[in-house]
Amino acid sequence: xxxxxxxxxxxxxxxxxxxxxxxxxxxxxxxxxxxxxxxxxxxxxxxxxxxxxxxxxxxxxxxxxxxxxxxxxxxxxxxxxxxxxxxxxxxxxxxxxxxxxxxxxxxxxxxxxxxxxxxxxxxxxxxxxxxxxxxxxxxxxxxxxxxxxxxxxxxxxxxxxxxxxxxxxxxxxxxxxxxxxxxxxxxxxxxxxxxxxxxxxxxxxxxxxxxxxxxxxxxxxxxxxxxxxxxxxxxxxxxxxxxxxxxxxxxxxxxxxxxxxxxxxxxxxxxxxxxxxxxxxxxxxxxxxxxxxxxxxxxxxxxxxxxxxxxxxxxxxxxxxxxxxxxxxxxxxxxxxxxxxxxxxxxxxxxxxxxxxxxxxxxxxxxxxxxxxxxxxxxxxxxxxxxxxxxxxxxxxxxxxxxxxxxxxxxxxxxxxxxxxxxxxxxxxxxxxxxxxxxxxxxxxxxxxxxxxxxxxxxxxxxxxxxxxxxxxxxxxxxxxxxxxxxxxxxxxxxxxxxxxxxxxxxxxxxxxxxxx
Amino acid sequence: xxxxxxxxxxxxxxxxxxxxxxxxxxxxxxxxxxxxxxxxxxxxxxxxxxxxxxxxxxxxxxxxxxxxxxxxxxxxxxxxxxxxxxxxxxxxxxxxxxxxxxxxxxxxxxxxxxxxxxxxxxxxxxxxxxxxxxxxxxxxxxxxxxxxxxxxxxxxxxxxxxxxxxxxxxxxxxxxxxxxxxxxxxxxxxxxxxxxxxxxx
Numbered sequence: 001x002x003x004x005x006x007x008x009x010x011x012x013x014x015x016x017x018x019x020x021x022x023x024x025x026x027x028x029x030x031x032x033x034x035x036x037x038x039x040x041x042x043x044x045x046x047x048x049x050x051x052x053x054x055x056x057x058x059x060x061x062x063x064x065x066x067x068x069x070x071x072x073x074x075x076x077x078x079x080x081x082x083x084x085x086x087x088x089x090x091x092x093x094x095x096x097x098x099x100x101x102x103x104x105x106x107x108x109x110x111x112x113x114x115x116x117x118x119x120x121x122x123x124x125x126x127x128x129x130x131x132x133x134x135x136x137x138x139x140x141x142x143x144x145x146x147x148x149x150x151x152x153x154x155x156x157x158x159x160x161x162x163x164x165x166x167x168x169x170x171x172x173x174x175x176x177x178x179x180x181x182x183x184x185x186x187x188x189x190x191x192x193x194x195x196x197x198x199x200x201x202x203x204x205x206x207x208x209x210x211x212x213x214x215x216x217x218x219x220x221x222x223x224x225x226x227x228x229x230x231x232x233x234x235x236x237x238x239x240x241x242x243x244x245x246x247x248x249x250x251x252x253x254x255x256x257x258x259x260x261x262x263x264x265x266x267x268x269x270x271x272x273x274x275x276x277x278x279x280x281x282x283x284x285x286x287x288x289x290x291x292x293x294x295x296x297x298x299x300x301x302x303x304x305x306x307x308x309x310x311x312x313x314x315x316x317x318x319x320x321x322x323x324x325x326x327x328x329x330x331x332x333x334x335x336x337x338x339x340x341x342x343x344x345x346x347x348x349x350x351x352x353x354x355x356x357x358x359x360x361x362x363x364x365x366x367x368x369x370x371x372x373x374x375x376x377x378x379x380x381x382x383x384x385x386x387x388x389x390x391x392x393x394x395x396x397x398x399x400x401x402x403x404x405x406x407x408x409x410x411x412x413x414x415x416x417x418x419x420x421x422x423x424x425x426x427x428x429x430x431x432x433x434x435x436x437x438x439x440x441x442x443x444x445x446x447x448x449x450x451x452x453x454x455x456x457x458x459x460x461x462x463x464x465x466x467x468x469x470x471x472x473x474x475x476x477x478x479x480x481x482x483x484x485x486x487x488x489x490x491x492x493x494x495x496x497x498x499x500x501x502x503x504x505x506x507x508x509x510x511x512x513x514x515x516x517x
Numbered sequence: 518x519x520x521x522x523x524x525x526x527x528x529x530x531x532x533x534x535x536x537x538x539x540x541x542x543x544x545x546x547x548x549x550x551x552x553x554x555x556x557x558x559x560x561x562x563x564x565x566x567x568x569x570x571x572x573x574x575x576x577x578x579x580x581x582x583x584x585x586x587x588x589x590x591x592x593x594x595x596x597x598x599x600x601x602x603x604x605x606x607x608x609x610x611x612x613x614x615x616x617x618x619x620x621x622x623x624x625x626x627x628x629x630x631x632x633x634x635x636x637x638x639x640x641x642x643x644x645x646x647x648x649x650x651x652x653x654x655x656x657x658x659x660x661x662x663x664x665x666x667x668x669x670x671x672x673x674x675x676x677x678x679x680x681x682x683x684x685x686x687x688x689x690x691x692x693x694x695x696x697x698x699x700x701x702x703x704x705x706x707x708x709x710x711x712x713x714x715x716x717x718x
Contacts, residue, residue, distance in 0.1 A: 072609070076646035077686055081606035114713075121706040125699030132687055132695045204643055206686030214694065221702050228709045293608065296618075 024235065031485040032235035033165040037172055045232040046163045050172060052231045053112075053156040054179040056120055056223035060149035061183025062190060063127045063216040064092055065284050065310075067143060069188045069303045070195060070209045072292075074139065077206045084136035086417040089285040091144035093278075093408040099151035100405060104398020107158040108256045111239030113231040116155035120224035123149040127217040131210040149220070150405065154398045156180060161386040161393055162234050166490045167325060170336075170383035174321020177382060178313040178375065181277075184284040185310020188303045190215065251391070251479075259469045260395035265388045268440045269381055269400040274407020275437040276344050276377035279351065279430060281408035283309055283374075286416050287367070290423045295360040305364060312371040319372075320379020332495025333387065333449035340380040341441040341452060347373035348438065352431025355424045377438075378404075387446070387493060390483040391469040407437075449493050456494065462487040544616045544663040552579050552586060553667025555595075555654045559679040567683045568643035574626060576654045576667060577634040589664060590631040590656040596622035598668070600678040603648035616663055622653055631656060647683040 025043040026034045034046040041047045067074060067088070075085060099119070106115035126145035133139050156176040164172040194215050198208040233239045260266055288306035291297055297305070320343065327335030350370035357363045381400065389396045411433070415426035445451030447460040466487045470480040557574045559565065565572065574595055578587050598621045604610045613619040624645055627637040651670035655663040670677045 075607070075609070077683070079603075079647050082608060083606055117709070118706060121702045124702040128695040128698045128702075131691050134685060134687060204684065204686065206644075206684055207688055207691065208686075210686050210691050214698065217698060221698070221705065224702075225705055225709075 028235065029165045029485075029489050031165070031482070031489060033163055033489070034235075035165045035168060037164060037168045037175075039175065045235055049159055049163050049231060050176060052223075052227050053116075053159050054176045056116060056220075056227055057152050057156045057176065057180030058183040058186070059216065059219040059223045060120060060123075060152050061180055062187040063123075063220050064143075064147050064150055065184045065187045066127070066146075066191050066213060066216045067092075067130070067139075068285055068288055069191045069299075069306070070212065071289065072299055073195075073205055073209045077209070078134065078136060078139055080136050080139065083418060084139065086412070088136075088140045088143040090409055090412050090417065091140050092147040092285065093150070093281050093405045093412070095144050095147040096150040096153075097402045097405040097409065099148045100154050100402035101395070101398045103151040103154040104158070104260075104394040104396070104401070105253060105256060106394070107155055107397075108251060108392065108394035109253065111233035112155040112159040112162070113227060113233050113238060116152045116159075117224045117227040117231075119152055119155075120149055120220055120227070124217055124220045124224070127213060127220060130213045151398075151401070153177065153180065154394065154401045157382055157385065157397045157401070158394050159233070161397070166386075166486075167329070167492060169386050170324035170328070170379070171318060171321040173382040173386070174318040174324070174379035177378060178315075178317025178321075181280065181313040181317060181375065181378070182311060184280070185307045185313065187216070188288060188307040188310065192300060192303050256392045256395055259389060260392035260399060263389055263392070263396065265444050265446075266385075266396040266399045268444055269385055269388065269396075270403025270406075272340075272344065272438055272441055273378070273381050273400045273404040274410070275434045276347060276374050276381065277401075277404035278407020278409075278411060279347070279434060280310075280371075280374055280378065281405065282411045282416065282430070283371075285408075285412065286423065286426075290427075291360075291363070294424065295363070297360070305367070308364075309367055309371045312368060313375050316372045316375035317379040320376030320381075321383055322379075323376065324380045324383025328383070328493060328495075330496065333384070333446055333493040334452065334455075334495065336380065336383050336493075337441060337444055337452045340377060340384060341438060343373055343380055344377035344438040344441075345435055347377050348431050348434030350374075350431070351434055352428045355426070355428025355431060384444070387490060389469060390466045390486045391480075446493075449495070462490050462493070546612075546614050546616055546619065546666075549655075549663060549666050551667055552582055552665040553577070553593075553654050553656060554579055555652060555667040555669050557652045557669050557677075559652075559669075559677070561677050561679065563679040565641050565679065565681050567641050567645045567681055569641070571638055571640045573636060573638045574652050574654075574669075575634075575636045587631070587633065587656065587665075589658045591659050592628060592657040592661070593631050593635060593654055594628045594657055595626040595637065595652060595654045597624040597626055597645065597650050597681075598622035598653045600649040600651055600670075601674050602678075603650070626652065641681055643684055645681050645683055647681065649678050649680050651678055 024032065024034075024046075026036055026038065026046055029035050038047055042051060071085065074080065078084075103115060103119060106118075123146060126142050126148075130142040130146065133142055157173050160172040160176050161169055191212055194212040195208050198211050199205060203211060284306075287309055288302045291305045292299065292302035323339055323343070324336045327339045329335075331338070347370060350366055350373055354363060354366045354370055357366050382397075385397055385400050386393065411430055415421050415430055416423065421429065442452050445454055446465065447457045448462045448465050450456040463484060466483040467475065467480055469483065474480060553576050555574065555576045558572045576593065576595065599610045604612065604621070610620050610623070612621045624642065626639045629635065629637075651668060651674060653666060653668040656665040658664045
C-alpha cells in the first residue's frame with residue numbers, strides 16, 4: 001500500500017532519488033541506503049555490492065570446506081588419524097575467531113571493499129598450498145589459514161548494513177550471509193565432481209584431489225579481484241574518497257573498540273550466534289562422515305546428503321532475514337527478538353532429535369528441518385545486530401561473527417574430538433547446548449524499543465541511544481551525523497505504535513500538501 | 518473374496534522373493550576355520566613402493582585336513598589388509614567380526630577360481646596408501662560368502678608385517694602451479710594497492 005502511495009507521487013520519488021545531487025537507480029532514504037531489495041538486479045551501487053559480497057563470501061566457504069568431502073582420499077594419502085582430522089576441523093574454524101574481530105574493526109576504519117578483498121587475496125595461497133601438503137601438520141596449517149577467509153562474513157554484513165535501509169537490512173543480510181554459507185554445501189558437491197572429472201581425464205587419485213583444490217583457489221582469487229574492480233563501500237563512494245572530501249569522519253580505533261565492548265548486547269549475540277552459525281560450521285565438518293559411517297552410504301551419497309544441509313541456506317537464512325523484517329513490521333524490535341529466540345530454540349530441538357533418529361530416511365528429514373531452523377536463526381540474528389551499535393557496527397558484527405566461530409570450536413572440541421562420544425550422542429548433546437545457549441536472548445533490551453519481556457522505557461529515543469556513543473565534543477563537531485540519520489531511519493523498530501498510522505517506508509519528509517489548492 | 522486371494526498370493530510371492538534374494542547370513546570372522554596356509558615373499562619390515570615393487574603370494578589348503586574339507590570352496594580372494602598399527606585411531610579401517618562390516622582388508626590382490634594350491638605375483642597397485650600390511654586369503658562359496666581363510670600373520674596380527682610407501686601425488690607440475698598461483702594473488706593485491714594510492718594522489 002505504501003508502494004502505491006509512493007508510485008502515485010513521482011515528484012517525491014524523484015526528490016528522494018536525486019537527493020544530494022546524485023541519481024540512484026533504486027529508491028533510497030536520507031542516508032542514501034536503498035529502501036528496496038531487488039534480488040535479481042545488479043543496480044549500482046546497492047545491488048552490485050550485494051552480488052559481489054555474497055559471491056566472494058561463497059567462494060571463501062567453498063575453499064574452507066573443500067577438504068571434508070575429499071577426506072576419504074586425503075586421509076589415506078597423508079596417513080591421517082581421526083585425531084588429526086578432528087584437529088584440522090577445529091583449526092579450520094578457529095582462525096576466523098580473531099580474524100572476524102579484526103575484520104570488523106578494519107571495516108569500520110578502511111571500509112568493507114578493501115578489508116574483504118585484502119583478506120581474501122591473502123588467504124588464497126593457503127588454498128593453493130593445500131595441493132602440496134604432505135603431512136598431518138601441513139593439513140592442519142592449510143585448513144587453519146584457509147579458514148581465516150570466513151572472516152569475510154563480517155564485511156558482507158557490514159556492507160549490507162551500509163547499503164540497505166532498516167526495513168530491508170534483515171533480508172539483505174540474510175541473503176548475503178545465506179548465499180555465502182551456501183558455499184559450505186555447494187563444495188560437498190563441487191569437489192567430488194571436480195575430482196572425478198580430473199581422474200577421468202587421466203590422473204591418479206592422489207594427484208587428482210590435489211589438482212581439484214585449484215578450482216576453489218581460482219574462484220576465490222577471481223572474486224576478490226572483482227570486488228576491487230567493481231565494488232564501492234558506501235552509496236556515495238569509497239571510504240578513501242569520502243574521508244578526503246570530509247563527508248565521512250575517519251573514526252579512531254580506541255573509541256570504536258570501547259563502544260563495542262561495553263555494549264552487553266554484542267556479547268549476547270556473540271554467544272547465541274555460536275549456537276546457530278557455530279553449529280552450522282560443525283555440521284559442515286562432520287555430517288558427511290556421520291552418514292558415511294553410521295548408515296554405510298557411499299561417498300557420493302554421503303556428500304549429497306551433507307550438501308543438502310548447506311544448500312538449504314539458499315532460502316533458509318534469507319527466510320530468517322525476511323521473518324525478522326516481517327516481525328519488525330508487525331511488532332518492532334521486540335518481534336525480531338522473539339522470532340530469534342523461538343526459531344533458534346526449535347533448531348536445538350531438531351538437533352537433539354537428529355542424534356536420536358536411527359533410520360537413514362528419518363535422519364535426512366530431521367537434518368533438513370534442523371538446517372532450516374538453524375540457518376534461519378542466523379538470518380534472524382543479523383536482523384538484530386545492525387541496531388546494536390552504529391558507531392561500532394563493524395566491531396559488533398565482528399564480535400558476533402567471531403562468536404559464531406568460537407561456538408564451532410568449542411562444540412567440536414567437546415563433542416566431536418577423539419572417541420569420548422559417538423557422533424550421534426555428540427549431536428544430541430549439541431542440541432541441548434543450543435537450547436541452553438539461546439536463553440540469553442531474553443536479556444537483550446533496547447531502552448527505546450524494549451526487549452522480549454519488558455517494553456520500551458518512556459521518553460527514550462533511538463537518537464539518544466545512538467548519540468550516547470559519541471562524546472559531547474564529537475557531537476559538536478558533527479561526527480555523529482551518520483548515527484543520527486540511522487536513528488531517524490530506524491523509527492519503525494519501535495513497532496506499529498511508534499510510527500503511528502504512518503506506513504511510509506521512507507522517513508524523508510514527504511510533501512503531502514495537495515498541489516492544486 | 519478374489520481380493521483376499523490376490524493379496525495372499527502377493528504375500529506368498531514376496532516371501533519367496535525375500536527368502537531367495539534377501540541378505541545372506543553374514544559370515545563371522547571368529548567362526549571361520551583357518552584352513553588355508555598363506556605365505557608371501559615379503560619379510561617382516563620390508564618396505565615396498567606402490568606402483569613399482571612386487572611380491573609373490575602362495576596359498577595352499579592345509580594337507581592335514583580330512584579330504585572334502587574344501588568341498589564348497591568355489592573362489593579364492595587374496596587381499597591386502599591393514600596391520601593394527603595402521604588401524605589405530607582410524608575407524609574407517611576398523612576390524613569387525615561381522616565380515617559385511619569389516620574394513621580391515623580393503624585391497625584385492627587377486628581373485629580366482631579355487632584350486633588346492635595357488636600362486637600369484639602382485640605388483641603393488643598405485644592406489645595403495647602408505648601403511649603397514651599383511652596378506653589374507655578367503656575361500657568363498659558359491660554365493661560369495663567367506664567360508665574359510667588363511668593369512669601371512671599370526672592371530673594377533675603382529676608377525677610378518679610389511680610396509681608400503683604410497684605415491685605422494687605431489688607432482689612437479691602441481692608444486693610449481695601452487696607456488697605460481699599463490700604469488701600471483703599477492704601480486705594482484707599489491708597492484709591494486711598501488712593503483713588505489715595513485716588515485717588518492
